[in-house]
Amino acid sequence: MAGTDAAPADSATTGPVDRAAWVALAGCLLGLFMQMLDTTIVNIALPDLTTDLRASTSEQLLVLSVYTLAFACTLLTAATLGGRLGRRRVFVTAILAFTVSSLLCGVSQGPVELIVFRGAQGVSAALMSAQTLALIAALFPKARHGLVFGIYGAVAGLAAMLGPVVGGVLVTSDVLGWGWRTIFFVNFPLGVIACGLAWRRLPQLREQPPPRLDLRGMALSTAGLFFLLYPLAVGREQGWPPRLWVMMGASAVLLVLFVVLERRLLARGGAPLLRMDLFGSRRFTVGLSLSLLFFSVFAAFFFTVSISAQFGLGYSPLRTGLLALPFAVGGVLGSVLSPGVVDRIGSARTLCAGALVLGAGLAWVGLTLQPISGTMSIPAVIAPLVVGGIGTGLFVAPLQTAILSDTSEANIGSASGCVPTVQQIGASIGLAVVSLFFFGQVATQAHSAVPATRAELVADLQNTAVEPLFRAPMADRFADCARNQLTSAHPDRPAPGCDGDPSAQSGMAADLIGKANGQLQEAGRAVAARSFVGAFQTTLWALAAMCAAIAVLTLALGSRPGPNKPE
Incomplete structure (x- = not known):
């Protein structure tokens, strides 16, 4: 399989899958785990990190946001580079770069160094993430895509949920006196193992002949996304000065120009950065909308949990991180149950059920809170957090399959960069909106x-x-x-x-x-x-209402026959 320039011959069949494909999948998923873990793990370590490096407020903000900014703004370009240079080569190189940049983050002696290396981490993560879906699609026959994309979604959600837990344990354990630095050093063994599993077992997937680089599309998409996401990341901290509104206005213009350019390039038979024919599929378009909204809610929930626990209730980093553990356990249960539920009622109804169960869990957590006394009973929130996690697992596991169900070998590479880009945009929007709402409350x-x-x-x-x-x-x-x-x-x-x-x-x-x-x-x-x-309780109820809206939107996916029975 290694060294081929296209997907395996049985990619659209139901033929058997050899052991090498599963080993390669493990390498892809380990890379995914590292990417998603680093989106949330730094939040828990920020107080210790700030004290040690004497970071200013603006520097703290950049430590948190530069990773997501670099990640989101590079994804579309990374997908194109993978098709031109070979997805295996780019994926493995990106793992190595991510591992090295993680070590450099861990040995940083000042906030500026850490910010630079966090940015390098984000670029490396984008180069990895943009290849993953296309590689997995090529590794397995079409009939197995529901299963493997479900595993992909489960791992992504679980890693993000475990970030606070792992961060809290590592910071509190203070292994070898490294303190907060261990949250970056932990990526070294993971990166080495991921390289060993993926190297020579992944298909190269290089487009032949190599397409011309869509340089204008790269420039417009990168600038447009940066001008959108940077104000969302720093707006509340900086009090929304006029320049940030100007940036967001410029973002709208640049992204419209990007869409026009990509349409024209595709019509001329070129190789656009983003194939606009993907949006001719209702399931792809609705699925991306669901992804945008869901990851907004997901990021908003973990932000409010962290800020309420640490600054409202005075919890330690470890205790704050452990609050995510019941949610993560529920996520595993939901992910395990999801394939059977999809088989019985179809992916659209499973997504609807997942959103409703998550909303019920969040509303239940809200009901357990006591704003008058300013308390949160840990035993009382365990069950609703598990329920919320189950809903998340039910939703995330089949989401990728629903989004990519209408893709082909011609446009799966473009979709592989588009899907995580939308997820990152959703998370950024969710954080920006919920921070305004939460602190207003x-x-x-x-x-x-x-x-x-x-x-x-x-x-x-x-x-x-x-x-x-x-x-x-x-x-x-x-x-x-x-x-x-x-x-x-x-x-x-x-x-x-x-x-x-x-x-x-x-x-x-x-x-x-x-x-x-x-x-x-x-x-x-x-x-x-x-x-x-009190603010946490009101925010949870608002997020539960958002989950209900997401559940309604899932119905727009329409029905489609599944592998065993019709939806």
């Missing part, structure tokens, strides 16, 4: 949380050495600081002049804070918990 919840906490603080101060004359002013000062912080663009950080550290004060202020430091800290935790848990 934090500010709304603060209007009731601050007065309630202030009243409790006044009562608690009666049991301190603070003189009665100063108790009410101290509570008022606390309320002003809490309100200013929770209604600001950065409710996870103290407002200016409100640090609350006795060592930062002097004279009478330091003396008063020292006498009531324990009560002030407890009040700070309480008001943050109430505001963040």
Whole structure:
């Protein structure tokens, strides 16, 4: 199989699959696992990383966003390069590059170095990801695509879900004193194994004759996606200055020009970066829309869980990461069940059921929360998180099959770059929208949380050495600081002049804070918990409603006979 320039001869048949194909699939999936793991694993390690490297706010933001930006903006170009240079060659080279760039991230001595190497990671991940679907399609006959694409979807979802768990375990374990650096070093053994499994077992899949590079399409798509995704990544942090709106407007123009150019190039018989004939398939178009919306919800959920747990409830990185474990367990169960469900009711109804089950799980988590007391019971959320994970597994596993069901050998390469691009765009949009909504809800919840906490603080101060004359002013000062912080663009950080550290004060202020430091800290935790848990609950219900909308959209896929029975 190795070294061929096209798909195997039985790619459209039901012939047997040899062991080498399964080994090669394992290599592809391990590469996929690394890519998706690194989309979420850094979030958990960010506080330790920031302290160690002394990263500024803008540098922290770039550490998180540059990977996704480089990933999404390179995918379409990477798919074309794979067809021209050979998909196996590009895939294996990308694994090596990803492994090396991960090691360089781990040994970075400053934030700028880390940002550069994270960008290199993103480009390498795109070069890998853009080949994976085309390689898997070539490895297996058409009749097996439902199974192998289901495994692909399950691994992608599981890796993203496990990112916080793995990150929390690695940071807390502090292996060999490496701390946060282990989240990057862990990619070294994974990359070596993936190369060993994939090398010489994958088809080369080089287009003959090699097409001319669509340089204009590369430039327009890369610039258009960057001008769209960069403002979404940094907009809230920077307060949405006019230049970001200008970039988004320019993005719309560039992407429209890209579509026009690609249509003309295809009509002339050329090799466009994105084959627009793919969108002639209703299942492809609707499937991409489902992917966009679902990964928006998926990214939004994990963002709100992480931010609520760490900044609202004060959880450690490990405890925050472990919150994703029940969801991941449910994801495995849903992925295992998915092929049987598809066989019984068809892929469209399975996707509908998955979206509804996920929505039910998210709504159930919301019902367990107690915003008034600012608490979240871990035992109470385990079952609904498992249910949400089952819904995710049911949905993600058959999604790739539904999207790619109408593709052919002529356009599978273009689809292989388009599908993950849309997923990354969806995740970016989801994060941008949910951050605005969630922090808006934090500010709304603060209007009731601050007065309630202030009243409790006044009562608690009666049991301190603070003189009665100063108790009410101290509570008022606390309320002003809490309100200013929770209604600001950065409710996870103290407002200016409100640090609350006795060592930062002097004279009478330091003396008063020292006498009531324990009560002030407890009040700070309480008001943050109430505001963040309340915002988390409202956001979960909004995401559950989105899942219901996704379930309705799945019906637009239409019916199609499955391998064993009709849909």
